[in-house]
Amino acid sequence: xxxxxxxxxxxxxxxxxxxxxxxxxxxxxxxxxxxxxxxxxxxxxxxxxxxxxxxxxxxxxxxxxxxx
Numbered sequence: 001x002x003x004x005x006x007x008x009x010x011x012x013x014x015x016x017x018x019x020x021x022x023x024x025x026x027x028x029x030x031x032x033x034x035x036x037x038x039x040x041x042x043x044x045x046x047x048x049x050x051x052x053x054x055x056x057x058x059x060x061x062x063x064x065x066x067x068x
Contacts, residue, residue: 005048028055 006013012021026039029051042048 005045005052008045008049009052025051025055028058 009021011017025048026036029039029042030036032051032054042051
């Protein structure tokens with residue numbers, strides 16, 4: 001249930017931000033090897049949360065290593 005994801009990612013509760021968050025997450029998981037249909041069928045909040053946290057970690061890591 002995608003709406004439960006908003007508990008862990010508060011920005012997801014904003015209907016105007018949802019499409020951008022889903023696109024960013026879909027692009028990320030595809031880069032990690034998921035097929036688009038696997039992401040489209042991802043209904044478990046825990047899987048969404050794990051993918052979102054991995055995305056956030058990679059973004060943070062990239063921002064910290066860009067200067068080095």
